[in-house]
Amino acid sequence: xxxxxxxxxxxxxxxxxxxxxxxxxxxxxxxxxxxxxxxxxxxxxxxxxxxxxxxxxxxxxxxxxxxxxxxxxxxxxxxxxxxxxxxxxxxxxxxxxxxxxxxxxxxxxxxxxxxxxxxxxxxxxxxxxxxxxxxxxxxxxxxxxxxxxxxxxxxxxxxxxxxxxxxxxxxxxxxxxxxxxxxxxxxxxxxxxxxxxxxxxxxxxxxxxxxxxxxxxxxxxxxxxxxxxxxxxxxxxxxxxxxxxxxxxxxxxxxxxxxxxxxxxxxxxxxxxxxxxxxx
Amino acid sequence: xxxxxxxxxxxxxxxxxxxxxxxxxxxxxxxxxxxxxxxxxxxxxxxxxxxxxxxxxxxxxxxxxxxxxxxxxxxxxxxxxxxxxxxxxxxxxxxxxxxxxxxxxxxxxxxxxxxxxxxxxxxxxxxxxxxxxxxxxxxxxxxxxxxxxxxxxxxxxxxxxxxxxxxxxxxxxxxxxxxxxxxxxxxx
Numbered sequence: 473x474x475x476x477x478x479x480x481x482x483x484x485x486x487x488x489x490x491x492x493x494x495x496x497x498x499x500x501x502x503x504x505x506x507x508x509x510x511x512x513x514x515x516x517x518x519x520x521x522x523x524x525x526x527x528x529x530x531x532x533x534x535x536x537x538x539x540x541x542x543x544x545x546x547x548x549x550x551x552x553x554x555x556x557x558x559x560x561x562x563x564x565x566x567x568x569x570x571x572x573x574x575x576x577x578x579x580x581x582x583x584x585x586x587x588x589x590x591x592x593x594x595x596x597x598x599x600x601x602x603x604x605x606x607x608x609x610x611x612x613x614x615x616x617x618x619x620x621x622x623x624x625x626x627x628x629x630x631x632x633x634x635x636x637x638x639x640x641x642x643x644x645x646x647x648x649x650x651x652x653x654x655x656x657x658x659x660x661x662x663x664x665x666x667x668x669x670x671x672x673x674x675x676x677x678x679x680x681x682x683x684x685x686x687x688x689x690x691x692x693x694x695x696x697x698x699x700x701x702x703x704x705x706x707x708x709x710x711x712x713x714x715x716x717x718x719x720x721x722x723x724x725x726x727x728x729x730x731x732x733x734x735x736x737x738x739x740x741x742x743x744x745x746x747x748x749x750x751x752x
Numbered sequence: 753x754x755x756x757x758x759x760x761x762x763x764x765x766x767x768x769x770x771x772x773x774x775x776x777x778x779x780x781x782x783x784x785x786x787x788x789x790x791x792x793x794x795x796x797x798x799x800x801x802x803x804x805x806x807x808x809x810x811x812x813x814x815x816x817x818x819x820x821x822x823x824x825x826x827x828x829x830x831x832x833x834x835x836x837x838x839x840x841x842x843x844x845x846x847x848x849x850x851x852x853x854x855x856x857x858x859x860x861x862x863x864x865x866x867x868x869x870x871x872x873x874x875x876x877x878x879x880x881x882x883x884x885x886x887x888x889x890x891x892x893x894x895x896x897x898x899x900x901x902x903x904x905x906x907x908x909x910x911x912x913x914x915x916x917x918x919x920x921x922x923x924x925x926x927x928x929x930x931x932x933x934x935x936x937x938x939x940x
Contacts, residue, residue, distance in 0.1 A: 515918065518778070522883045522916065530885040536831040537883045541822045552839065577830055579821040579904055620836045620881070621860075650928055653836050655881035656780040675906055707937030709882055711858065713918065714932025744882045 474608040476752055477742075478559035481612070484750050485568025488614035489544055490576035491535040492748040496527040499683040500720070507657060507710075507717040512540040516715030523743060534576075536612050537744045542616030542701050544569045544598040545676065552606035562600055566610075570594035581619065600675065615680060615747040621654035621740040627672050627742070630734040636695065639736050641665060644702050646738040647719065652712025655742035659683070659722045660703065663737040665727040675739035678723035687724060687746075695720045720745075760914070764812025765853035767873045773919045775926035777878065780914040785814040785856070787908045789835055792899055793843040800850055807898030807907055810851045817857035818895075819904035821884075829894045829910070833884030834858040841865050848872040860929055861921055863925050877917040878928075881924070890915045 488715055501524070508520045530537045546565050556564060556614020574594035582596065583589040626646055630638045643662055650658075663674030687693040699722040720743065729735070761769055763783030772777065786808050788796060799806055817837055821830030835858030843870035844855065853874050859882040861869075869876060879887055893911035900906050920928045 526886040539831040705938040
């Protein structure tokens with residue numbers, strides 16, 4: 473058994489919340505720079521330059537990249553030989569999120585009830601996805617997810633006969649209908665297969681991938697490439713003002729499927745693709 | 753559409769200034785503006801309907817759709833990029849009728865808002881969504897003036913210097929989103 477103290481987890485989660493919101497990943501910065509070379513629209517280039525400047529200011533001042541510092545979505549991979557000393561894992565994460573959002577001057581965007589809408593004032597509860605795996609390691613990823621791009625996301629139960637063509641049509645149309653709202657250039661997380669809810673979770677998990685990484689399955693690597701190409705022909709461009717760069721990446725996560733179904737989920741992420749990971 | 757020259761404008765906006773702005777223009781906005789999002793809009797429009805005074809002079813005013821992150825000690829404001837505008841669409845025509853001249857947000861407006869901009873001579877600007885730390889540097893003063901109970905949604909009076917914006921919908925009915933995308937869309 474390996475013992476990890478409750479306070480260590482709480483404090484690490486707090487730090488990850490702050491770092492994910494203030495320090496944009498190198499892969500995203502590189503993607504902005506690459507996009508700047510391709511974008512034909514002068515307005516589009518001006519926007520990409522502002523985004524590059526913005527992340528520099530955010531990094532220097534430890535200020536959030538975006539005022540919408542998101543839902544704290546937390547992914548946990550916990551070895552079966554790990555024990556938390558002095559408390560429960562979920563509690564440590566929730567306390568860490570409250571601490572990070574409070575001490576880091578991050579915006580508290582969560583309301584306690586969807587209809588009565590009173591703010592919880594510490595950005596909890598976090599959404600926690602835990603997977604128990606063999607071994608004695610603990611991996612925690614914090615993925616702050618903004619509301620604007622979440623509003624443009626969708627799950628659709630396609631018919632098995634719709635196949636690849638149906639998936640492509642749904643994904644491309646979802647981006648087209650979103651236009652400027654999810655803050656393009658976007659990242660497109662696509663979940664294919666599983667049950668209704670599994671599929672949506674896959675789409676969110678897909679957004680954790682590094683921009684520029686290639687899908688390990690050549691079939692899906694090709695589908696990602698084709699989808700990205702089609703999306704970038706839509707002309708939406710940076711911030712929806714027209715241009716070549718509508719999406720920076722398309723990431724697919726596939727899962728086994730029932731013989732009668734073909735679920736597909738699209739989870740859009742704004743250009744601020746924020747996530748930070750620690751492995752104990 | 754030209755973005756090479758940035759037009760400098762100052763609040764409160766006059767009809768003359770609004771008429772000089774064209775969809776696609778890059779603008780640097782200076783002066784006093786007011787923050788408001790969903791719940792604050794509901795209260796502003798309720799106040800108008802009840803014949804009550806608004807918390808600020810709406811004649812020539814510009815409203816910024818923003819819910820900033822908290823300011824760190826010694827800082828004027830936290831990160832403050834625009835939020836999505838369509839959620840304010842249903843309230844906007846009444847505010848334009850009352851004298852509002854400009855709005856700053858991101859994303860499309862409804863046909864009713866575009867019509868109201870023509871009718872009451874108003875303009876809709878976009879700031880770059882997610883450029884919130886950069887935009888924060890252009891805010892020189894912030895003062896809470898109403899609806900404190902709304903937290904990040906309370907109304908603040910901001911003094912801004914050269915806030916970088918794009919004209920989306922001008923008072924002539926032109927829409928940058930539609931025109932811009934049309935220019936770059938490749939038919940499949």
